[in-house]
Amino acid sequence: MPIQLKDISYIYDRGTPGEKRALDHVDLTFPDGEFIGIIGHTGSGKSTMIQMLNGLIRPTEGTVILNGTDIFKEPEDEQVREYLKTRFGEDSREFLKKKLTGKDRKAAKAFFMLQVRRKVGLVFQYPEHQLFEMTIEKDIAFGPGNLGLEEDEIRRRVLRSLEMVGLDESYLQKSPFELSGGQKRRVAIAGVLAMEPEFLILDEPTAGLDPRGRDEILGKMKQLQKETGITVILVSHSMEDVANYADRIVAMDNGHVRYVGTPAQVFSHGEELKAMGLNIPQVTELQLQLEKLGYVFPETILDIPHMEAYLMGEVKRTC
Amino acid sequence: MLRDITIGQYYDTDSLIHRLDPRTKVVGTFLFIIGLFLVKSIFGLVAAALSLLIIIRITKIPLSFILRGQKAIAMLLLFTVVLNMFMVAGDVLVAIGPLHITFQGMYMAVFMAGRLVMLMIGCSLMTLTTTPLQLTDALERLLRPLKKIHVPVHDIAMMMSIALRFIPILMEETDKIMKAQSARGADFESGGLIQKAKSLIPVLVPLFISAFRRADELATAMEARCYRGDEGRTKMKELKYTVKDHVAKLIMTALAAGLFCTRYLPGVLSTIQAIGKILGRG
Numbered sequence: 001m002p003i004q005l006k007d008i009s010y011i012y013d014r015g016t017p018g019e020k021r022a023l024d025h026v027d028l029t030f031p032d033g034e035f036i037g038i039i040g041h042t043g044s045g046k047s048t049m050i051q052m053l054n055g056l057i058r059p060t061e062g063t064v065i066l067n068g069t070d071i072f073k074e075p076e077d078e079q080v081r082e083y084l085k086t087r088f089g090e091d092s093r094e095f096l097k098k099k100l101t102g103k104d105r106k107a108a109k110a111f112f113m114l115q116v117r118r119k120v121g122l123v124f125q126y127p128e129h130q131l132f133e134m135t136i137e138k139d140i141a142f143g144p145g146n147l148g149l150e151e152d153e154i155r156r157r158v159l160r161s162l163e164m165v166g167l168d169e170s171y172l173q174k175s176p177f178e179l180s181g182g183q184k185r186r187v188a189i190a191g192v193l194a195m196e197p198e199f200l201i202l203d204e205p206t207a208g209l210d211p212r213g214r215d216e217i218l219g220k221m222k223q224l225q226k227e228t229g230i231t232v233i234l235v236s237h238s239m240e241d242v243a244n245y246a247d248r249i250v251a252m253d254n255g256h257v258r259y260v261g262t263p264a265q266v267f268s269h270g271e272e273l274k275a276m277g278l279n280i281p282q283v284t285e286l287q288l289q290l291e292k293l294g295y296v297f298p299e300t301i302l303d304i305p306h307m308e309a310y311l312m313g314e315v316k317r318t319c
Numbered sequence: 320m321l322r323d324i325t326i327g328q329y330y331d332t333d334s335l336i337h338r339l340d341p342r343t344k345v346v347g348t349f350l351f352i353i354g355l356f357l358v359k360s361i362f363g364l365v366a367a368a369l370s371l372l373i374i375i376r377i378t379k380i381p382l383s384f385i386l387r388g389q390k391a392i393a394m395l396l397l398f399t400v401v402l403n404m405f406m407v408a409g410d411v412l413v414a415i416g417p418l419h420i421t422f423q424g425m426y427m428a429v430f431m432a433g434r435l436v437m438l439m440i441g442c443s444l445m446t447l448t449t450t451p452l453q454l455t456d457a458l459e460r461l462l463r464p465l466k467k468i469h470v471p472v473h474d475i476a477m478m479m480s481i482a483l484r485f486i487p488i489l490m491e492e493t494d495k496i497m498k499a500q501s502a503r504g505a506d507f508e509s510g511g512l513i514q515k516a517k518s519l520i521p522v523l524v525p526l527f528i529s530a531f532r533r534a535d536e537l538a539t540a541m542e543a544r545c546y547r548g549d550e551g552r553t554k555m556k557e558l559k560y561t562v563k564d565h566v567a568k569l570i571m572t573a574l575a576a577g578l579f580c581t582r583y584l585p586g587v588l589s590t591i592q593a594i595g596k597i598l599g600r601g
C-alpha cells in the first residue's frame with residue numbers, strides 16, 4: 001500500500017519572528033515497490049517531508065495516509081478495544097471493562113504509531129551519531145527489541161541486516177565507537193534495516209563516503225528493493241546517484257514539489273533544474289550541449305553506456 | 320516540546336532598546352530589580368507594573384510572547400502564593416480545619432507573586448533584547464575591575480558565551496537524536512519513572528558523545544586561529560556609550576528612586592489629608 005501526502009504544509013517555529021514555512025501544500029504519492037529519488041537544493045524541505053512519512057513530525061496542515069489510514073488520527077473506540085484484546089487477551093479485565101480510559105487510548109495510540117515506525121524505516125542524515133550501545137550487536141538489536149520480538153528472531157535480523165550492509169559476523173561484539181566513519185554509517189543503517197520495514201527512507205546515506213562505499217551501499221539498497229519488493233526512498237544531492245538507481249524522481253524547490261517522473265522526464269528540464277540550484281547528470285549535460293550544436297537525440301540520456309552507444313552510432317553514420 | 324523553553328532567547332525587533340549598549344541594559348535591569356525590592360506597598364507594585372508595560376511597549380515584543388515564556392515559573396509562583404496565603408498570621412478570612420487564610424496572607428501572596436513575575440519579566444526583557452554574545456561582552460566589560468584581584472574575567476565570559484551558544488545546538492541535537500531513536504521504535508512517554516529514565520539512555524549517550532566531539536572540535540578551531548586567552552587580544556567592536564545610553568540609565572535610576580519613594584506614599588497621602596482637614600476647619 002502506498003504512502004500519500006495530502007495537501008501538506010509545515011511551519012517551523014510558528015508564532016516567532018523566525019517562523020519558516022518549510023513545506024507548502026505538498027501533494028505526493030509514494031507508490032509501492034519503487035526506488036524513488038528525492039532531489040532539491042539545501043533547505044528545500046526534503047528532510048522535513050520524509051520525517052512526516054513515519055509520523056515523527058506532525059504536519060501543520062494536511063494528512064499523511066499509510067495503507068489507507070491517516071497516521072495521526074485518534075484511534076476509534078473500536079480500534080482501542082481491538083488493541084486491548086490483542087494486548088491482554090480476550091477474557092482479560094482490561095478488554096471486558098465497560099469504559100475506556102484516557103490511558104487506554106494513549107497506549108493504543110503509541111501502539112499504532114509503533115506499527116507505523118515498523119513499516120516505515122527512516123535513516124537520518126549522519127545516522128552514525130545515534131549509536132549508543134556497547135556492542136554493535138546490541139545497537140542493531142535496539143529496534144527489533146522495541147518491537148517486542150523473540151530473541152531468536154532478533155538474532156536472525158541482526159545477522160541479516162549486518163550482512164546486508166556488507167559487514168561480517170566478526171563485527172558483532174565490537175564497540176561501534178571504534179569503527180571508521182563509513183563503518184559506523186553501515187552499522188546505523190543496519191539498525192533500521194533490522195526493523196524490516198516495508199518503506200525504507202534514507203536521508204543522504206552516502207554523504208562523506210568514498211565512491212566505492214557509496215556504490216556498495218546504494219547497490220545493496222537497490223538489490224533489497226528488487227528482491228523483497230520494499231519501497232526505497234533516497235534523498236540525495238548526487239544527480240548521478242538518483243539517475244542511476246531511481247525509478248522515479250521527485251524534485252523539490254523551496255517547499256514545493258516541482259517535478260515528479262522518471263529520471264529521463266525530470267532531467268529533460270535541464271534549464272529549469274539549474275535555475276532551482278540543482279543540476280543534471282554530466283552525460284545529460286553533454287547531450288544538452290550537443291543538442292545546441294544541432295545533434296538530435298531520440299531520448300534523454302542518463303548514463304555513459306547509452307551515450308557511448310549513441311556517439312558510436314553517430315560516428316559510424318557520418319564517416 | 321523543547322522549543323517551548325524561551326529562557327535566554329533573543330527576539331529581534333530592532334527597537335530603541337535593542338540598539339542600546341548591552342551594559343546599559345544590564346545596569347538598567349539591575350536598577351529595576353533593586354527598585355522592585357525596595358517597594359513596600361501595592362502602590363509601588365502598580366507603579367512598577369506600569370513602567371514595565373511601557374518598557375515592553377518600547378521593545379515592540381508582543382506581550383503574549385513574553386508571558387508565554389513565563390510558564391516555567393508557574394510552579395514556583397503557585398508555591399509562593401500558597402505558602403504566603405496560609406502561613407502569614409493576621410485577621411482570619413477563611414478557615415479550613417487547622418489552616419486559615421488571613422487578609423494579611425492574601426495581601427502578601429499577591430504582593431510576592433507580583434514581585435516575582437515582574438522580576439522574571441524584567442530579566443527576560445534583558446535577554447530578549449540582547450544577544451547572548453552582547454550580554455557576555457557587557458558582563459566582561461562591567462566586571463573588568465575584578466581583574467585587579469586576579470579574577471579571570473575574560474575566561475569566565477568566554478566560557479559563558481560558548482555555553483550560551485551551545486544551548487540551542489544541544490537542544491537541536493537532542494531533538495534529532497530523540498527522533499532518530501523513535502524511528503527505531505523507542506518510546507519516551509509510557510512507563511513509570513524508572514522506565515522513562517531508562518528510555519533516555521539511547522538519547523543521553525549520543526548526546527554526550529556529540530557534546531564532547533563538538534567541544535574538542537571547537538577547541539581545535541580556536542587554537543588554529545591562535546586563540547591564547549585574554550593576553551594582547553583586541554576587539555573588533557568596542558562597546559561605546561552614546562547619549563541614548565546615558566539618558567536610559569538616568570531614567571532607570573529615577574525609576575528605582577521613584578519606586579523607593581512609593582513606600583512613603585501612604586504617609587504622604589495621609590499627611591495631605593490631615594493638612595486638608597486642618598485647612599478646611601480653619
Ligand SMILES: Nc1ncnc2c1ncn2[C@@H]1O[C@H](COP(=O)(O)OP(=O)(O)OP(=O)(O)O)[C@@H](O)[C@H]1O
Binds near residue numbers: 012020021044048
Ligand atoms: N529544526 C528546525 N527549526 C527551524 N527551522 C528549520 C528546522 N529544520 C529545518 N528548518 C528550516 O526548514 C527548511 C527546510 O529544511 P530541511 O531540513 O527540510 O531542508 P533539506 O531539503 O533537508 O536541506 P538539506 O539538503 O540541507 O538537508 C529550511 O529552510 C530550514 O531552515
Ligand SMILES: [Mg+2]
Binds near residue numbers: 046
Ligand atoms: Mg536534509
